Each structure stands twice: as structure tokens, then as C-alpha cells.
Amino acid sequence: MARDAGLEELIRQELGERPGLSEKPMFGGLAFLLDGNLLCGARNDGMLARLGKGNDGWALAHPGIELMVMGDRPMNGWVRAGAQAYGDDALRQRLLDAALAYVVSLPPK
Numbered sequence: 001m002a003r004d005a006g007l008e009e010l011i012r013q014e015l016g017e018r019p020g021l022s023e024k025p026m027f028g029g030l031a032f033l034l035d036g037n038l039l040c041g042a043r044n045d046g047m048l049a050r051l052g053k054g055n056d057g058w059a060l061a062h063p064g065i066e067l068m069v070m071g072d073r074p075m076n077g078w079v080r081a082g083a084q085a086y087g088d089d090a091l092r093q094r095l096l097d098a099a100l101a102y103v104v105s106l107p108p109k
Contacts, residue, residue, distance in 0.1 A: 002044045003025075003028075003029050003030055003042065003043065003044060004029070004042050004043060004044045007042040007043075007047055007086065008030050008042045010086070010092065011032060011040060011042055011047070011096065014092065014093055014096050015032060015039075015096065015100075018034070020034050020035040020036075020108070021033070021034055021039075022034075022036075026038075026041065027041055027043065027048070028043055029041050029042050029043030029044070029048075030042050030043075031048075034100070034103045034104065035103075035106075035108035035109065036108055036109030037050075037103050037106045037108070037109055038050055038103075039099050039100065039103045040095075040096060040099050045080070045082075046080045046081050046082045046083065046085075046086065047080070047081045047085075047086040047092065047095070048068055048078060048079070048080055048081075049078070049079050049081065049095040049096065049098065049099045050077060050078050050099050050102060050103060051077055051078070051079060051095075051098050051099060051102055052077045052102035052105075053076045053077040054077070055077065055098065055102060056076070056077055056078075056079050059079045059081075059095060059098070060079060062081075062085055062091060063084065063085070064081060064082040064083070064084035064085030064086075065079050065080070065081045065082070065085045065095075066079065066080055066082075067079060067080075068080045077102075079095070081095060
């Protein structure tokens, strides 16, 4: 699956420079990790955001955002935002802020 360089750059700009932030090719796209924990990702089919189990209801209520599915397995706590959703600057920032809030609560790997 091809990567989306434009989405990758949007995420980089919004996450900024933070200690412990890294990037790694993963899932057919580019994953962003914080202290070794998956935070979000960019692929040509959308932006992935790790919100944590039980924290994704608000996001799933938005058009263009759906539960992430790997193969046949739903990934509770992860959402995929299509271009309509991640193209909305305020919504993209809210998704990234929510992902950061969840991932900083995890122990470093």
C-alpha cells in the first residue's frame, strides 16, 4: 500500500518536536510512536489514531471516521479517519490530541 506523504507531513506539523516521538514504516504506511507506543499512523487510505478502548465513541460519531479493522478483526480503541475527516483541521487536531492523551498514560516500551 502506498504512503501518503501529504498526510504524514500534516501529522508531523501537528505533533511537533516532542521527546520520545519517532516514526516507523508499518501497516503499509508510516506509524508515529511515542516512547515506543503506537500513537497514530498515515496511510493512503486514511489516518489511524489510537484513542484507547472506550475512548472512541465521540470520534466514531463523525462522518468519515470508522473503527479500524485488521483483516477480519476489529481493533477497538483505534479509528481510521478518511480524507473528509482528517482534512478538517480541527477534527484532525482533536484526534491527535486524544491519541496523545491516551498514549502518554501508557508505560514507555
